[in-house]
Amino acid sequence: MINSKRALTATTVMGIFDDTEDPHPNTRLEAFCDGVFAIALTLLIIDIKVPASEAIRSTRELWLALKHLAPSFFAFLLSFAIILIAWVNHHRFLRVVNKSSGSFVYANGFLLMTVVFMPFPAALVGEYLLTDHAAPAVVLYNSVTAVQGLAWILVTGAALRNRLTKDEKSAVLVRDGHRSGYFAFVIYSLLALIAVWFPLAVVIVTTMLWAYWLTFSLRAA
Amino acid sequence: MINSKRALTATTVMGIFDDTEDPHPNTRLEAFCDGVFAIALTLLIIDIKVPASEAIRSTRELWLALKHLAPSFFAFLLSFAIILIAWVNHHRFLRVVNKSSGSFVYANGFLLMTVVFMPFPAALVGEYLLTDHAAPAVVLYNSVTAVQGLAWILVTGAALRNRLTKDEKSAVLVRDGHRSGYFAFVIYSLLALIAVWFPLAVVIVTTMLWAYWLTFSLRAA
Amino acid sequence: MINSKRALTATTVMGIFDDTEDPHPNTRLEAFCDGVFAIALTLLIIDIKVPASEAIRSTRELWLALKHLAPSFFAFLLSFAIILIAWVNHHRFLRVVNKSSGSFVYANGFLLMTVVFMPFPAALVGEYLLTDHAAPAVVLYNSVTAVQGLAWILVTGAALRNRLTKDEKSAVLVRDGHRSGYFAFVIYSLLALIAVWFPLAVVIVTTMLWAYWLTFSLRAA
Amino acid sequence: MINSKRALTATTVMGIFDDTEDPHPNTRLEAFCDGVFAIALTLLIIDIKVPASEAIRSTRELWLALKHLAPSFFAFLLSFAIILIAWVNHHRFLRVVNKSSGSFVYANGFLLMTVVFMPFPAALVGEYLLTDHAAPAVVLYNSVTAVQGLAWILVTGAALRNRLTKDEKSAVLVRDGHRSGYFAFVIYSLLALIAVWFPLAVVIVTTMLWAYWLTFSLRAA
Numbered sequence: 056m057i058n059s060k061r062a063l064t065a066t067t068v069m070g071i072f073d074d075t076e077d078p079h080p081n082t083r084l085e086a087f088c089d090g091v092f093a094i095a096l097t098l099l100i101i102d103i104k105v106p107a108s109e110a111i112r113s114t115r116e117l118w119l120a121l122k123h124l125a126p127s128f129f130a131f132l133l134s135f136a137i138i139l140i141a142w143v144n145h146h147r148f149l150r151v152v153n154k155s156s157g158s159f160v161y162a163n164g165f166l167l168m169t170v171v172f173m174p175f176p177a178a179l180v181g182e183y184l185l186t187d188h189a190a191p192a193v194v195l196y197n198s199v200t201a202v203q204g205l206a207w208i209l210v211t212g213a214a215l216r217n218r219l220t221k222d223e224k225s226a227v228l229v230r231d232g233h234r235s236g237y238f239a240f241v242i243y244s245l246l247a248l249i250a251v252w253f254p255l256a257v258v259i260v261t262t263m264l265w266a267y268w269l270t271f272s273l274r275a276a
Numbered sequence: 277m278i279n280s281k282r283a284l285t286a287t288t289v290m291g292i293f294d295d296t297e298d299p300h301p302n303t304r305l306e307a308f309c310d311g312v313f314a315i316a317l318t319l320l321i322i323d324i325k326v327p328a329s330e331a332i333r334s335t336r337e338l339w340l341a342l343k344h345l346a347p348s349f350f351a352f353l354l355s356f357a358i359i360l361i362a363w364v365n366h367h368r369f370l371r372v373v374n375k376s377s378g379s380f381v382y383a384n385g386f387l388l389m390t391v392v393f394m395p396f397p398a399a400l401v402g403e404y405l406l407t408d409h410a411a412p413a414v415v416l417y418n419s420v421t422a423v424q425g426l427a428w429i430l431v432t433g434a435a436l437r438n439r440l441t442k443d444e445k446s447a448v449l450v451r452d453g454h455r456s457g458y459f460a461f462v463i464y465s466l467l468a469l470i471a472v473w474f475p476l477a478v479v480i481v482t483t484m485l486w487a488y489w490l491t492f493s494l495r496a497a
Numbered sequence: 498m499i500n501s502k503r504a505l506t507a508t509t510v511m512g513i514f515d516d517t518e519d520p521h522p523n524t525r526l527e528a529f530c531d532g533v534f535a536i537a538l539t540l541l542i543i544d545i546k547v548p549a550s551e552a553i554r555s556t557r558e559l560w561l562a563l564k565h566l567a568p569s570f571f572a573f574l575l576s577f578a579i580i581l582i583a584w585v586n587h588h589r590f591l592r593v594v595n596k597s598s599g600s601f602v603y604a605n606g607f608l609l610m611t612v613v614f615m616p617f618p619a620a621l622v623g624e625y626l627l628t629d630h631a632a633p634a635v636v637l638y639n640s641v642t643a644v645q646g647l648a649w650i651l652v653t654g655a656a657l658r659n660r661l662t663k664d665e666k667s668a669v670l671v672r673d674g675h676r677s678g679y680f681a682f683v684i685y686s687l688l689a690l691i692a693v694w695f696p697l698a699v700v701i702v703t704t705m706l707w708a709y710w711l712t713f714s715l716r717a718a
Numbered sequence: 719m720i721n722s723k724r725a726l727t728a729t730t731v732m733g734i735f736d737d738t739e740d741p742h743p744n745t746r747l748e749a750f751c752d753g754v755f756a757i758a759l760t761l762l763i764i765d766i767k768v769p770a771s772e773a774i775r776s777t778r779e780l781w782l783a784l785k786h787l788a789p790s791f792f793a794f795l796l797s798f799a800i801i802l803i804a805w806v807n808h809h810r811f812l813r814v815v816n817k818s819s820g821s822f823v824y825a826n827g828f829l830l831m832t833v834v835f836m837p838f839p840a841a842l843v844g845e846y847l848l849t850d851h852a853a854p855a856v857v858l859y860n861s862v863t864a865v866q867g868l869a870w871i872l873v874t875g876a877a878l879r880n881r882l883t884k885d886e887k888s889a890v891l892v893r894d895g896h897r898s899g900y901f902a903f904v905i906y907s908l909l910a911l912i913a914v915w916f917p918l919a920v921v922i923v924t925t926m927l928w929a930y931w932l933t934f935s936l937r938a939a
Contacts, residue, residue, distance in 0.1 A: 083748060083809055085304060090756030093311030094536075097319060097392050098760060102768070105323070105399045114409035121412055135392070139385040146304055146381075158936050160809075164802040171760050171798070178768045188777035191784055273379050306525060311753075314532030318540060318613050326544070326620045335630035342633055356613070360606040367525055367602075494600050527746060535753030539761060539834050547765070547841045556851035563854055577834070581827045588746055588823075715821050 080155040084163060088149075091167045092142040095174065099134050102178035103127045127181030134177040136265055137200065138170060148232060151225035152214050159213040166206035172199055184258065193254035197247035197261065204239030211236055301376040305384060309370075312388045313363040316395065320355050323399035324348045348402030355398040357486055358421065359391060365428075369453060372446035373435050380434040387427035393420055405479065414475035418468035418482060425460030432457060522597040526605060530591075533609045534584040537616065541576050544620035545569045569623030576619040578707055579642065580612060590674060593667035594656050601655040608648035614641055626700065635696035639689035639703065646681030653678055743818040747826060751812075754830045755805040758837065762797050765841035766790045790844030797840040799928055800863065801833055811895060814888035815877050822876040829869035835862055847921065856917035860910035860924065867902030874899060 106120035145166070152159075176196040183192040211233035213219070220226045242264075250257040327341035366387070373380075397420050400413040432454040434440070441447045463485075471478040548562035587608070594601075618638040625634040653675040655661070662668045684706075692699040769783035808829070815822075839859040846855040874896040876882070883889045905927075913920040 083752060086307060086749060087752045087756055087805065087809075089304060089308045090311055090532075090753055091760055093308055094315055094757055094760040096388070097312055097315040098764060100392055100395050101319060101322065101764065103396050105396070105403050108403050108407060111404075111407075111409065114411050117404065117409050117412045121416070131393075132389075135389050139382075139388075142308065143381055143385075146308075160806055161802075161932070161936055164806075167759070167802075168795075168798050171763055172794075174763050175766050175768070182768050182771050183774075183780065186771060186774075188774065188780050190777050191780045195784070269382070273382055307528060310525060310529045311532055314529055315536055315757075317609070318533055318536040321613055321616050322540060322543065324617050326617070326624050329624045329628060332625075332628075332630065335632050338625065338630050338633045342637070352614075353610075356610050360603075360609075363529065364602055364606075367529075490603070494603055528749060531746060531750045532753055535750055536757055538830070539754055539757040542834055542837050543761060543764065545838050547838070547845050550845050550849060553846075553849075553851065556853050559846065559851050559854045563858070573835075574831075577831050581824075581830075584750065585823055585827075588750075711824070715824055 081149055081152060084155065084160060085149055088145060088163060088167060089142075092138060092145070092170060095170045096135060096138050096142075098174045099131050099138075099177055102174055102181065103131060124181075126184035127178075130177045130181035130184070133180075133262055133265065134173055136269060138173060140265070140268065141170060141203065144232075148211070148214075148229070151221055151228055152219045153221045154217070154219040156213065156217040156219060159210070159217060159219055162206065162209040162213045166203065166210050169199060169203040169206050180258070184255075189254040189258075190251055193250040193257050194247050197243050197250055197257060200261075201240055201243035201247055204236050204241075204243055208233060208236035208240065302370055302373060305376065305381060306370055309366060309384060309388060310363075313359060313366070313391060316391045317356060317359050317363075319395045320352050320359075320398055323395055323402065324352060345402075347405035348399075351398045351402035351405070354401075354483055354486065355394055357490060359394060361486070361489065362391060362424065365453075369432070369435075369450070372442055372449055373440045374442050375438070375440040377434065377438040377440060380431070380438060380440055383427065383430040383434045387424070387431050390420060390424040390427050401479070405476075410475040410479075411472055414471040414478050415468050418464050418471055418478060421482075422461055422464035422468055425457050425462075425464055429454060429457035429461060523591055523594060526597065526602060527591055530587060530605060530609060531584075534580060534587070534612060537612045538577060538580050538584075540616045541573050541580075541619055544616055544623065545573060566623075568626035569620075572619045572623035572626070575704055575707065576615055578711060580615060582707070582710065583612060583645065586674075590653070590656075590671070593663050593670055594661045595663045596659070596661040598655065598659040598661060601652070601659060601661055604648065604651040604655045608645070608652050611641060611645040611648050622700070626697075631696040631700075632693055635692040635699050636689050639685050639692055639699060642703075643682055643685035643689055646678050646683075646685055650675060650678035650682065744812055744815060747818065747823060748812055751808060751826060751830060752805075755801060755808070755833060758833045759798060759801050759805075761837045762794050762801075762840055765837055765844065766794060787844075789847035790841075793840045793844035793847070796843075796925055796928065797836055799932060801836060803928070803931065804833060804866065807895075811874070811877075811892070814884055814891060815882045816884050817880070817882040819876065819880040819882060822873070822880060822882055825869065825872040825876045829866070829873050832862060832866040832869050843921070847918075852917040852921075853914055856913040856920050857910050860906050860913055860920060863924075864903055864906035864910055867899050867904075867906055871896060871899035871903065 103124060106117065106124075111117050111120060176192065176199050179192040180189075180196050183189045211229050214229050215226065215233060218226075220229055246257050246261060324345060327338065327345075332338050332341060397413065397417040401410075401417050404410045404413040432450050435450050436447065436454060439447075441450055467478050467482060545566060548559065548566075553559050553562060618634065618641050621634040622631075622638050625631045653671050656671050657668065657675060660668075662671055688699050688703060766787060769780065769787075774780050774783060839855065839862050842855040843852075843859050846852045874892050877892050878889065878896060881889075883892055909920050909924060
């Protein structure tokens, strides 16, 4: 569907609309991102598998089987919170951005990819958290959130470089977000590294970090 | 992607927009919620598994296999009705709310979590309803609807506490909804408790409650 | 989450908005329906399972395994076309409706349920079409489209009974759609019945009916 | 749900709206397409299966199991990029189209079908890429992108034939896109053919083509 001629065309199309005064150039990007966030959230549930009825012979066994799903429920809750907070941040961020550019759209696409990928490490953590080989699951989980920090650097960076924010006040806020992206990238990369040796400790720290942030964000608002 | 500095930033971003006159601050929240409701509804179907063709050798056996799926079809219908009614309520509720706040957004996120979780207990009820160890499935199912009542208390509570409603008339309605949330929380918690001993009876009562509500809501409208 | 008091509340909420002049009362209903249609369409693909690589030892065997999926591809295409046409009709229909009511919203919910259910009979047809016990799959498939006709009768009926259309011209069109709903209900019920004895013939007739309609609709437009 | 009478009705409904001045006739089509693109993107992840914990007895084995998923991760990334680029193109394209027609809507539906189908060949490539019978997977994958080129020809063709573009300038751009559709169709059909003998080489060329396009589009923007 694509070749260099077409690349040129698409760019020209975009070029044209950069000079016209489209008051809401990000409406459809927002709607698309909302859709992806919403689906990623919802897909988290399909990785919690119902225990097969053939293997269960009593009420007690079913209770036990549900108890064994505890790490999956935990991974569901943590990942739901992470994606929800990412959505809230994205939502707030796009409110101060009123222009668009090619690299901005693709940086958002990259951010979405890290969100869409989330259900996989979440399911992995659910399956392996309480075994004695949880390390790879936790390393992958924290790596994905680290890459999400990287995506956030790219998204805010594109907004700053292409001057897409509403005014100087907005730019200051986006610049703060940009710095936080670096901070998040470093923190989660470190946690991913430490998880090679101490997966459970890293899960606890990660959960506390997100719980703190959720509480803080709730109280401040 | 997150740390205390970033928390501050996000809050400031939001703060800015609280003073500007955004006439529809909830448009994107609505769209996001709609997406989650729509996907949760649709995911209900993927837990009804097609009987494997290897095990079926005649038309009669396929009819029987489909008949054995009856509890799954029932769980699909009940859960579809519950999520649809929740959507209709949410839809009507957001029409009288024209402002937003951080705790309001997160309370909505919590409500969405209870909706997204629904397909799991629904599949569980589908798998275990007609066995003699249905109790855990029904307890979980009614617990999730009880927690949904709790989420409704938080959502309406945030709307009232932060004065997000359009006018005093709207506030009265939201206050009624708030009280109903408490009522629902108590009823479904009780039903979840009773289901430990009488799962089938609780399923019948739950179904009748929702059928009554659906009929009432339809006739009144 | 629900009781008679709450039912009253919700109705009052709705009542209020019936007197105010909301110029687009169906915007959120449209968005919600769009979401459900879009997801139902997309979920059709997950019932086509990739052949397990353990059972495949040569390129020829993989080609054969893909060939055995032919009925699943066929069921995917037919169901995609049916849901797409249903969406186009729904899309055109909502353009002449500019008011809303409780029974209209719930009738739409019922229509959505028949759409959401589609992937199950589609997967069933994919699995059993070329076996000699295809009857139950085809009966179910045509029953679901018959119930979809019924849902269409309810949706258009609610629009007519509650006078939700824009003007008299629109009402005439909706009345025509209402009649077509009855026609579709009868046709697909008959086909479902005949499928008990002649499943393959019914599949061919069903496919031709939809192909005809698609061609007609395309040429006429 | 459908018959010739109803076909007539639907067409008339549409006819009416062709004369009225609906300033944004494609808003709901856009929203619907966005939904489908977003879901297709997100469904790519559910084909990467978590390794079953029963078969894994050490951290090393889990690392190995994850390493074996490498082709699935690759197929996820490539398909995500393809669908994202398709969305960006569709997004830019619809901005220069401000009218609608029946064949335009159905051509878009056909494009969506090729997008929705994507997760299946992607999962197939993930499962078979590193076996010595990868050919059918790669042939199917490139065939689907070739058919996507065809869909693009139909969509742009309908826009041109029915004069749906904003102005002459827009028409020139759509005409370029139309030509690129033919180009893409030919290239990917050829690649699909060559993949019968050299599947791995074709995967490398395909990846490079998309990487080139992504870089080009990003730099140009």
